[in-house]
Amino acid sequence: xxxxxxxxxxxxxxxxxxxxxxxxxxxxxxxxxxxxxxxxxxxxxxxxxxxxxxxxxxxxxxxxxxxxxxxxxxxxxxxxxxxxxxxxxxxxxxxxxxxxxxxxxxxxxxxxxxxxxxxxxxxxxxxxxxxxxxxxxxxxxxxxxxxxxxxxxxxxxxxxxxxxxxxxxxxxxxxxxxxxxxxxxxxxxx
Amino acid sequence: xxxxxxxxxxxxxxxxxxxxxxxxxxxxxxxxxxxxxxxxxxxxxxxxxxxxxxxxxxxxxxxxxxxxxxxxxxxxxxxxxxxxxxxxxxxxxxxxxxxxxxxxxxxxxxxxxxxxxxxxxxxxxxxxxxxxxxxxxxxxxxxxxxxxxxxxxxxxxxxxxxxxxxxxxxxxxxxxxxxxxxxxxxxxxx
DNA sequence: TGTATTTGCCTAAAGCTTTTAGGCAAATTA
DNA sequence: TAATTTGCCTAAAAGCTTTAGGCAAATACA
Numbered sequence: 258x259x260x261x262x263x264x265x266x267x268x269x270x271x272x273x274x275x276x277x278x279x280x281x282x283x284x285x286x287x288x289x290x291x292x293x294x295x296x297x298x299x300x301x302x303x304x305x306x307x308x309x310x311x312x313x314x315x316x317x318x319x320x321x322x323x324x325x326x327x328x329x330x331x332x333x334x335x336x337x338x339x340x341x342x343x344x345x346x347x348x349x350x351x352x353x354x355x356x357x358x359x360x361x362x363x364x365x366x367x368x369x370x371x372x373x374x375x376x377x378x379x380x381x382x383x384x385x386x387x388x389x390x391x392x393x394x395x396x397x398x399x400x401x402x403x404x405x406x407x408x409x410x411x412x413x414x415x416x417x418x419x420x421x422x423x424x425x426x427x428x429x430x431x432x433x434x435x436x437x438x439x440x441x442x443x444x445x446x447x
Numbered sequence: 448x449x450x451x452x453x454x455x456x457x458x459x460x461x462x463x464x465x466x467x468x469x470x471x472x473x474x475x476x477x478x479x480x481x482x483x484x485x486x487x488x489x490x491x492x493x494x495x496x497x498x499x500x501x502x503x504x505x506x507x508x509x510x511x512x513x514x515x516x517x518x519x520x521x522x523x524x525x526x527x528x529x530x531x532x533x534x535x536x537x538x539x540x541x542x543x544x545x546x547x548x549x550x551x552x553x554x555x556x557x558x559x560x561x562x563x564x565x566x567x568x569x570x571x572x573x574x575x576x577x578x579x580x581x582x583x584x585x586x587x588x589x590x591x592x593x594x595x596x597x598x599x600x601x602x603x604x605x606x607x608x609x610x611x612x613x614x615x616x617x618x619x620x621x622x623x624x625x626x627x628x629x630x631x632x633x634x635x636x637x
Numbered sequence: 638t639g640t641a642t643t644t645g646c647c648t649a650a651a652g653c654t655t656t657t658a659g660g661c662a663a664a665t666t667a
Numbered sequence: 668t669a670a671t672t673t674g675c676c677t678a679a680a681a682g683c684t685t686t687a688g689g690c691a692a693a694t695a696c697a
Binding site: 260261262263295296298299302303 | 644645646649
């Protein structure tokens with residue numbers, strides 16, 4: 258019989274596509290085997306388990322996101338950088354909802370430490386260097402930005418803003434305006 | 448044989464407890480049947496499907512959250528209300544991680560429209576009435592608050608802030624300070 | 638080029654979850 | 668007490684996960 262040419266790499270890529278098509282929750286080893294027209298057990302030579310597959314998809318998504326974010330940040334600073342960075346998240350989530358969901362998978366600490374998640378944190382700090390925050394406020398701001406971006410995108414993705422005016426794009430723009438204003442004028446502890 | 452005294456109500460409650468113990472993702476009809484020491488098929492008289500069970504747990508969590516939020520808001524206004532409301536989310540998520548995850552389940556529009564989610568939106572607006580925002584800025588602010596609360600709590604729940612200083616409580620306090628300052632001084636469009 | 642080794646996908650099989658169908662017995666109502 | 672409803676049961680089919688062991692194709696090497 259001819260071989261299908263499976264590899265961990267190809268499986269993970271196909272898994273990511275599958276996630277975007279049918280939702281990350283529906284990504285199964287079985288579905289992937291069907292896609293390659295191959296017996297389910299065959300995939301277990303390339304992937305340790307269903308969980309392993311999902312983790313690898315998450316890591317792929319994190320890398321793709323970090324790459325795009327790095328591109329977007331090149332040559333930008335201040336609000337320009339903030340908006341470009343934020344838009345990368347939102348656009349990625351809209352274009353690749355399954356991958357984005359995967360990127361939010363809980364990783365165990367050591368996996369997380371060697372993932373592209375680290376680059377995300379570094380880039381967020383790079384943006385904040387355009388504002389005059391000192392520690393520990395910069396850390397608080399890093400966390401706030403992460404919260405807003407993820408929170409907004411999650412809510413938008415799960416339909417929280419649809420069917421209500423104004424459309425979410427307008428809120429996104431105004432929220433980023435507000436964040437920029439806030440960072441330029443970060444308040445002292447109450 | 449003696450009857451176990453199952454009911455939709457009891458199943459949903461037990462399902463919520465199970466979710467808090469082993470994670471919402473691990474809530475299955477089978478696991479629930481085991482907990483009641485009953486055959487799996489028996490549960491299908493009380494619950495339409497696995498999805499139905501999960502949706503009901505989500506609705507329960509949304510109601511519990513709304514009830515607590517309403518209690519917390521009673522007699523409070525301004526920043527006091529903002530902080531109390533935000534703390535309800537965070538505390539609930541920490542005390543009931545499985546239920547909180549359930550509360551974030553994507554509901555179909557009609558289910559969502561009759562859920563306690565509506566009360567959440569109303570309460571957020573009530574808080575904002577303590578600040579001088581007019582439409583459409585109030586709506587943008589509603590969305591921003593929802594994003595920050597959910598985003599922060601999600602990140603905290605998935606371990607995003609652990610093992611790094613300062614501890615997340617400090618960031619939470621300062622983020623709420625910042626949000627209060629921002630709402631008191633909401634910027635005009637850029 | 639022929640042989641040896643590695644690698645890739647296969648069959649088989651066990652265990653778990655979901656869901657439907659039909660049945661008997663316990664609880665409720667009359 | 669008899670009739671009806673309700674609750675949990677057994678049985679069974681179908682799908683996903685995972686392990687074990689095997690044959691054949693690809694690769695390495697002489």
